[in-house]
Amino acid sequence: MPSIRFRLNGVDTNVDADPDRSLLDVLRGSLAVTGAHFGCGAGECGACNVLIGDRAIASCDTPLWSVAGKDVTTLEGLGTAKRPHPLQRAFIAEQALQCGYCVSGILISAAALLKRNPSPSSSEVKEALDGNLCRCGSHNRMVRAVLRAAAEMAAG
Amino acid sequence: MNQQAPSSAAGLPVNLAANPKLSSWLKFSADGEVTVSPGKVEIGQGIVTALAQIAADELDVEISRVRMVRASTAMSPNEGVTSGSLSIQQSGRALRHACAEARHIFLTAASDRLGVAADALSIQDGTISGPGNVTTSYWELADDVVLDRDATAAVMPKPVAQRTLAGRSTQRLDIPDKVFSCPRFIHDQVLPGMLHGRVMRPDTARAKLLELKEDGARAIAGVVAIARDGSFTGVVGETEHCVEAALKALQKGATWSQAETLPDENDLASFLKAEPSEPVVIDERAASMPRVKSRTIARQYSRPYLAHASIAPSCAIAQWDADKVRVWTHSQGVYLLRADLALVLKLPIENITVEHMEGAGCYGHNAADDVALDAVLLARAVPGRPVRVQWSRQDEMTQAPFGAAMVIEIEADLDAAGEVVDWRHSVWSNGHAARPGRAAQPALLAAFELEKPFPRMISSNPPQANGGGADRNAIPLYDFPAWRIASHRLLTMPVRTSALRTLGAHGNVFAIESFLDEIAAGRNEDPVAFRLRHLRDERARDVIRSAATRAGWKPERRPGVGHGIGFARYKNTGAYCAAIAEVEGDQDIRVMKLTLAADVGEAINPDGVANQIEGGAIQAVSWALKERVRFDQQRITSASWSDYPILRFSEVPDVEVEVIQRSDLDPVGAGEAAHGPVTAAIANAVFDCLGLRIRNLPITRDSLIAAMELNK
Numbered sequence: 001m002p003s004i005r006f007r008l009n010g011v012d013t014n015v016d017a018d019p020d021r022s023l024l025d026v027l028r029g030s031l032a033v034t035g036a037h038f039g040c041g042a043g044e045c046g047a048c049n050v051l052i053g054d055r056a057i058a059s060c061d062t063p064l065w066s067v068a069g070k071d072v073t074t075l076e077g078l079g080t081a082k083r084p085h086p087l088q089r090a091f092i093a094e095q096a097l098q099c100g101y102c103v104s105g106i107l108i109s110a111a112a113l114l115k116r117n118p119s120p121s122s123s124e125v126k127e128a129l130d131g132n133l134c135r136c137g138s139h140n141r142m143v144r145a146v147l148r149a150a151a152e153m154a155a156g
Numbered sequence: 157m158n159q160q161a162p163s164s165a166a167g168l169p170v171n172l173a174a175n176p177k178l179s180s181w182l183k184f185s186a187d188g189e190v191t192v193s194p195g196k197v198e199i200g201q202g203i204v205t206a207l208a209q210i211a212a213d214e215l216d217v218e219i220s221r222v223r224m225v226r227a228s229t230a231m232s233p234n235e236g237v238t239s240g241s242l243s244i245q246q247s248g249r250a251l252r253h254a255c256a257e258a259r260h261i262f263l264t265a266a267s268d269r270l271g272v273a274a275d276a277l278s279i280q281d282g283t284i285s286g287p288g289n290v291t292t293s294y295w296e297l298a299d300d301v302v303l304d305r306d307a308t309a310a311v312m313p314k315p316v317a318q319r320t321l322a323g324r325s326t327q328r329l330d331i332p333d334k335v336f337s338c339p340r341f342i343h344d345q346v347l348p349g350m351l352h353g354r355v356m357r358p359d360t361a362r363a364k365l366l367e368l369k370e371d372g373a374r375a376i377a378g379v380v381a382i383a384r385d386g387s388f389t390g391v392v393g394e395t396e397h398c399v400e401a402a403l404k405a406l407q408k409g410a411t412w413s414q415a416e417t418l419p420d421e422n423d424l425a426s427f428l429k430a431e432p433s434e435p436v437v438i439d440e441r442a443a444s445m446p447r448v449k450s451r452t453i454a455r456q457y458s459r460p461y462l463a464h465a466s467i468a469p470s471c472a473i474a475q476w477d478a479d480k481v482r483v484w485t486h487s488q489g490v491y492l493l494r495a496d497l498a499l500v501l502k503l504p505i506e507n508i509t510v511e512h513m514e515g516a517g518c519y520g521h522n523a524a525d526d527v528a529l530d531a532v533l534l535a536r537a538v539p540g541r542p543v544r545v546q547w548s549r550q551d552e553m554t555q556a557p558f559g560a561a562m563v564i565e566i567e568a569d570l571d572a573a574g575e576v577v578d579w580r581h582s583v584w585s586n587g588h589a590a591r592p593g594r595a596a597q598p599a600l601l602a603a604f605e606l607e608k609p610f611p612r613m614i615s616s617n618p619p620q621a622n623g624g625g626a627d628r629n630a631i632p633l634y635d636f637p638a639w640r641i642a643s644h645r646l647l648t649m650p651v652r653t654s655a656l657r658t659l660g661a662h663g664n665v666f667a668i669e670s671f672l673d674e675i676a677a678g679r680n681e682d683p684v685a686f687r688l689r690h691l692r693d694e695r696a697r698d699v700i701r702s703a704a705t706r707a708g709w710k711p712e713r714r715p716g717v718g719h720g721i722g723f724a725r726y727k728n729t730g731a732y733c734a735a736i737a738e739v740e741g742d743q744d745i746r747v748m749k750l751t752l753a754a755d756v757g758e759a760i761n762p763d764g765v766a767n768q769i770e771g772g773a774i775q776a777v778s779w780a781l782k783e784r785v786r787f788d789q790q791r792i793t794s795a796s797w798s799d800y801p802i803l804r805f806s807e808v809p810d811v812e813v814e815v816i817q818r819s820d821l822d823p824v825g826a827g828e829a830a831h832g833p834v835t836a837a838i839a840n841a842v843f844d845c846l847g848l849r850i851r852n853l854p855i856t857r858d859s860l861i862a863a864m865e866l867n868k
């Protein structure tokens with residue numbers, strides 16, 4: 001089994017696995033990192049989104065080999081209760097979810113957006129989140145939360 | 157109108173009377189915590205927080221001291237199913253009484269210990285103090301006070317004015333875990349020694365497994381067992397990866413019988429009306445002074461089958477220990493699931509423990525219970541080891557029960573002024589409930605697939621007294637002088653249906669509110685004024701007036717933009733909700749804005765209520781504009797998100813919600829209030845915008861074209 005190296009949430013990581021396995025399967029199955037969720041396995045819902053470099057990518061649709069040498073960030077790497085990312089703080093402040101199963105992928109898509117566009121408009125937020133499905137109807141609160149985080153980050 | 161949740165003869169709330177032992181509801185510990193264990197479960201609606209608020213309020217402790225435990229048949233009160241928006245009404249009331257009584261018991265114990273009369277004592281954050289600075293606390297007394305006794309009706313909860321937490325917006329307790337990825341979901345649980353399982357389901361409707369070649373699957377590294385019983389087949393292995401591969405191999409080696417034929421998806425109305433059905437007259441009202449009719453108008457409305465389409469595929473874990481089995485599930489009813497498992501396994505219920513764990517948002521009876529039986533059957537092949545089974549997206553979209561398709565006919569006799577003198581409403585639909593735990597036969601998918609199969613359950617309808625099923629909200633709230641309401645429940649069920657959010661209320665409210673709009677338009681009367689003129693209930697009038705005021709009814713006419721209203725009181729006994737929709741469109745309809753007003757009685761957590769109303773409203777937009785289960789003669793074809801699209805971020809309207817607080821009235825659920833009104837408001841706004849009445853959901857480009865053809 002070839003060994004593949006990448007950085008996961010800032011930590012050098014080495015996995016011995018079939019390089020064609022999906023990154024999602026490796027994260028959850030081999031590395032016990034459960035931030036990225038399985039929703040469809042077909043790149044259609046965004047529940048499994050992770051950051052690869054600065055881009056939000058569906059990890060269910062990403063073969064392990066393709067992340068060799070790259071930086072992978074899951075929700076766990078975004079922030080913690082002690083050191084929350086502004087997005088996490090904003091999602092709590094806006095109570096921006098119902099069940100929250102979709103939220104891990106949505107926070108990742110939002111984080112990618114704020115990296116490339118620190119002060120998005122609400123339609124830019126919606127566009128950035130358009131690949132993420134939410135079945136509970138929490139969309140508007142999530143958009144507000146992303147705008148709130150952007151404002152907080154801009155204020156320093 | 158009945159505003160109170162029913163009480164038992166003894167004066168206790170029903171769920172407390174059924175589970176009277178106080179210690180089954182709450183326990184105090186010496187280290188300053190109170191553990192509350194309701195029988196209701198978190199399904200993404202925030203109930204756990206609302207119940208914690210109630211307990212904290214009634215006990216006079218900070219909410220941070222309240223530890224909520226998940227429902228389990230091992231210890232929780234049996235509160236049936238978490239559904240029908242009854243949770244807060246039933247569980248909240250029972251918990252409030254239980255806490256009030258516990259508080260009283262502690263005060264009595266404190267009075268003995270401190271030598272101070274109980275009524276001279278006060279409680280603050282669990283510390284009990286009296287004159288002369290004497291103090292004790294729940295925590296000090298915890299070991300001496302016995303809550304292992306039955307509730308009496310002797311202690312009444314605090315009056316509304318003394319509640320400090322209930323009625324205020326409180327941050328939901330589960331949200332931090334979810335944004336910091338601390339595993340709460342069953343999907344994220346890893347138990348020691350846990351194996352994974354997958355079940356093979358036929359691609360075509362109800363096909364039977366004739367032959368299976370297992371070698372391909374067995375050859376895959378990590379596969380531990382292949383379990384087969386009749387057509388039910390599954391594989392257990394060390395990793396998800398290997399069981400997925402094994403499943404593919406099994407599918408290759410499987411030969412299936414012919415599928416059963418499915419109805420024509422493009423002519424559901426004819427199908428529903430032609431099938432054998434059981435007719436029931438739900439309600440009849442005769443005019444005291446019949447008025448002369450001058451004409452009759454009749455309209456037919458329909459809605460398709462709808463999928464739950466939860467964002468997560470269903471998942472369960474099971475573990476056998478000799479002849480006992482433990483099950484972790486996101487089912488809405490742990491006791492009900494246990495009852496069905498006992499039927500299938502032919503085991504006494506004591507041998508089965510069912511524990512709740514959160515899943516993704518749940519909107520009714522989805523595959524949560526099915527996958528639990530799958531896990532139990534697969535885990536039997538590997539005694540002692542927990543087996544986690546997760547469905548595929550495809551199975552979630554095609555094998556789980558759907559919300560039933562409905563066709564609704566309404567006829568109205570109008571007098572010369574266009575006023576309704578008689579109203580006849582008939583609905584044809586499969587039943588809207590086939591939940592587990594309620595019949596002598598199980599309702600779980602695998603049970604129908606076994607070598608000795610149980611008969612497939614045909615959905616039924618809850619009685620109208622409990623809100624009804626297909627007939628839910630079929631009885632108008634308007635003061636028409638005469639009516640006849642009938643429901644025809646299908647006795648065949650080629651497409652599996654069970655409870656989906658609102659049951660039949662979605663279809664019926666859409667039909668009634670659309671027809672009403674047409675009648676008002678026929679009189680050249682403003683639709684809001686028409687409704688207000690026909691409603692006597694002030695709470696109903698209030699939500700309509702509030703929504704209308706907030707939306708600036710009626711906004712000025714602009715080309716390409718339309719406004720419409722919809723209203724209902726959910727189940728005719730639950731939450732009131734009025735919705736005003738603003739739509740834009742020509743070939744495609746976009747909902748730009750929704751303005752809602754809701755009255756849920758006491759809103760324990762007003763922000764939580766607004767969140768639920770908003771979520772329901774957005775889901776309703778998705779149902780109204782996009783959703784329809786697709787099938788050909790052989791199979792359900794809407795098996796993925798591309799074949800069953802739901803509303804996306806860029807399509808979501810602005811939503812404003814006003815919650816009318818009624819602290820003195822029992823709380824009712826908010827989750828199902830908005831679907832009917834929002835759907836009707838959109839259809840009525842489409843008419844306002846394009847002059848087209850869309851009577852068949854969903855409202856798509858195709859249905860606009862069909863309506864245009866009809867208009868010609």
Ligand code: FES
Pocket residue numbers: 037038039040041042043044045046047048049058059060061
């Ligand atoms: S699970 Fe990867 S996009 Fe749905």
Ligand code: FES
Pocket residue numbers: 097098099100101102103133134135136137138200467516517
């Ligand atoms: S919050 Fe439930 S799916 Fe988004």
